[in-house]
Amino acid sequence: MAVYPSKDIDREAAGNARAAGSRARKKLPPRAEIAFVAPESPADDAGFEPGCFITTVDGEPVRDLIDWRWLSAEDEITVGYIDLDGEAGEVDLFRDEGEDWGFEFDGVVFDGVKQCRNACIFCFMRQLPDDMRASLTLRDDDFRLSFLAGTFVTFTNLSAEDEARIIEQHISPLRVSLHASNPEVRRRIIGKHAAHGIEVLDRLLAAGIEFHAQIVLMPDENDGEVLRETLGWAYARPGILDVCIVPLGFTKHQTCFTKSFD
Structure with missing residues (x-):
């Protein structure tokens, strides 16, 4: 299964990832902040709100948007989360065939941007x-x-x-x-x-x-x-x-x- 890029992601997404850098330096586990929940979606039905975090899918960490797409490809998944009160838990999500989960995230990288270690003379x-x-x-x-x-x-x-x-x-x-x-x-x-x-x-x-x-x-x-x-x-x-x-x-x-x- 290949993971294909979304057409609505452009270079500005790289800038959105900068905030995750401080988390990486502090060695905190990756977490994807929810920016929007589509009404009447599986995410909405489960009670997710903007500001909550997704941490895992079926026990696997979600390091970035690629992981999310890869791990959430099935129609039944178990999502680890942190809610608005800071409480962590898991919830089972279900969707109809072809239905979107209803999440939009803040940025595309959730564990810190990988930094350059080169010394390019033309940088x-x-x-x-x-x-x-x-x-x-x-x-x-x-x-x-x-x-x-x-x-x-x-x-x-x-x-x-x-x-x-x-x-x-x-x-x-x-x-x-x-x-x-x-x-x-x-x-x-x-x-x-x-x-x-x-x-x-x-x-x-x-x-x-x-x-x-x-x-x-x-x-x-x-x-x-x-x-x-x-x-x-x-x-x-x-x-x-x-x-x-x-x-x-x-x-x-x-x-x-x-x-x-x-």
Whole structure:
């Protein structure tokens, strides 16, 4: 069973996930805050209200919207919850075939956004002034937001558990920041974890996960022969559906490049 993204989720969903970050730092269990309950739905019949939390489905934690869709696919489920009084419990929910459960959640990630651990020389966050809004400095690198919100990620922070989950739930297609296939170039422009990202990418491709790839093109870094090599590498892997090439963003606040590019 594949989990397909909803059309009404866009990049703003990534911003909605920021509040979950503090919970992750405090090591609290994931919980999905209910933002809306559809009238006369199974959720409404069970007495759920906005502000309540969903914590589990059939005993499994709900870490994000993908988990919710995966775990709630049947027409009879047992939902763990925390009500408006802070009391925890479980309730059995039933629905007719094709009926929606009636929940809408605040955000799409419920256990904290997975952070970037790279040192990309082209990172736009390193080219911003200090007084920019907080949402622009959230260095996310979360495969779930790649699927749900269309962000590009490197997979350099992917754990074995994450990798197994992507394969089991067939979370596809994903969007990968490729930039270069050459190991030395990747390490220079991405950082010391670059090799892990490309190894994970190849394993996921072998498992049938598909990708949209992106290259941030930098003069004298990953253009020319390096670019030809990268495109050949991608072409040899049918699971890479397309490659988007975007130019380097360059501002007066950057510190990685010593010259301006025409």
